[in-house]
Amino acid sequence: MEKEEELQESSTPCLHLVSAFLACEPPDFVVSFARDFGGGSITERVQSFIWNVCINKSDVKCSLPYLKRFLKKLIVEIESNGDVVLDELYEKYIYCLASVKDDELAKGSTRMLRRFSFLFPKDCSQASSCQIFRKLEVMLQCSLNMLEGDTGCSIWPSGLFLSEFILSFPEVFSDKSCLEVGSGVGLVGVCLAQTNCSKLQCLYLPWESAAENELREFMPDIVLGADVIYDPLCLPHLVRVLAILLKREDHNLHHLSNGCKDYYPPDRRCFESEETSSAGDLDLSPRLGQEPVAYIASVIRTIDTFNYFLSLAEKEKLLVSDITETMKPLDLLPYVKSYQRSNVRMFKISYLHK
Ligand SMILES: C[S@@+](CC[C@H](N)C(=O)[O-])C[C@H]1O[C@@H](n2cnc3c(N)ncnc32)[C@H](O)[C@@H]1O
Structure with a gap:
């Protein structure tokens, strides 16, 4: 008994x-x-x-x-x-x-309602997010099939990671206008709506046909993307979109996060060293809030595809920094055992004006 x-x-x-x-x-x-x-x-x-x-x-x-x-x-x-x-x-x-x-x-093509509960620890190091949120439940209609036209209807691991990132660092998005590329079922957008972001846009935006003047109308402070680096055919279009959104003609600042692993174009490796900083030709201090940045969460499934993305980014003068270790999100989905968070990398991308 x-x-x-x-x-x-x-x-x-x-x-x-x-x-x-x-x-x-x-x-x-x-x-x-x-x-x-x-x-x-x-x-x-x-x-x-x-x-x-x-x-x-x-x-x-x-x-x-x-x-x-x-x-x-x-x-x-x-x-x-x-x-x-x-x-x-x-x-x-x-x-x-x-x-x-x-x-x-x-x-496996049946659509189903999945309810994701983000579980915030009572005491946590990221005190601000734990004070703002206690528990967040998001209900989404999605598919368990990730292929055969259902790619955007599934929840991808990077989408879960990016959602945890947003809820762990809500202050990053405070008063910022945000645009997500490749949003899928919209989990990231729902999480962004919980922060104090100033504007959140959700629209149909095929990367291939998005015109430059159309993209320039958005001028977001922050661009987001989860699991969008996977198809070599789409990558040139994605990188073009990112470059247009991140390049603002009125900025001549250099954005560099300390302590993160940066992917530089080979001829710009000196940007990493203190030597360059003291040479005085660059302002290396981060000036958050002034220059648009992108946060792209990604699982690197094929290294060649990722390297191709880096080479395209280099040509567009985009600086890709791996911030996975320096800005670790809280584990808010400890029960989602199907999601291997250690496989996801978080990249911060900004435009190099020099
Ligand atoms: C792997 S899914 C990721 C979905 C969602 N971000 C997530 O993490 O759950 C890739 C997303 O990128 C979108 N996508 C792929 N190629 C695209 C293109 N050429 N133009 C616009 N969106 C595209 C797909 O529709 C899909 O929503």
Whole structure:
């Protein structure tokens, strides 16, 4: 017989279980949170909790294909442990079996509502963001299929990372106008809307056909992008768009962040050294807020593609700095185990006026 106090509904495993389920995380991960919550096994009380709080929760209706996969994993796990499965779970699984065709699951093209809960620690080093936010929940309609025309309908790891970055450093965006390129389902935009940014634009902007005069009308202070460096065919267009947005004729400042790894054009490597700074021909002090910058989060899947991006950026006089280590965002999505945050790099890009 289980005791009431064995199940800590305010505990971290419980929070992670509910958050992972509502974010439609892979069932294996959700089941492992359920096991942790039950102290090693998925007890009847844990099953009741899953039934009442996850599956039967009135404000979020999980997609049936996802529920079918999840219940299958859950039931197999409980049975293989020799435990009793609640009737409600069996009945719901039978209902899913009858309602969802297998080819729908195989294609993975079904759109589903995913709810991402950004969990802010009570005490954290980035005090400002933890004071501003306690918990943020974002509901998005997306696809679990990342290919076959659904690329922009999925949530990509860099989008999660950039969202954590924005919520960790809201002051960076305060009073700034922001424009995101390749926004996908719009998670980054929703997070930006939580900051004190002055203007946030969401529009259809194909990089190939975006005209220079059209782009110049935006003049954002900050350009953002997540997982947009992947297609060599699109990169020249993306870099052209970035260069137009970041180049402001009335600026002759040089923007350089201290302590970060910078990708310089080979003939400009001296920019890195103190020697250049003392030579006095450059102002190396960062002047935040005066010059537009871009924050681009990216997973480097193919080094050749990334190097191609760097070479295009160099030709457009863009300085690409890796700030992943110097501006580390908080881990606000600890339950999203499908997202390998260590694979994502954050680049700050600015225009070199010299
Ligand atoms: C890999 S997805 C990333 C989506 C989103 N930023 C995220 O991280 O979840 C790439 C995004 O770039 C957009 N994109 C790709 N090529 C583009 C182009 N040539 N012009 C405009 N947008 C493009 C896609 O539509 C998609 O939204």
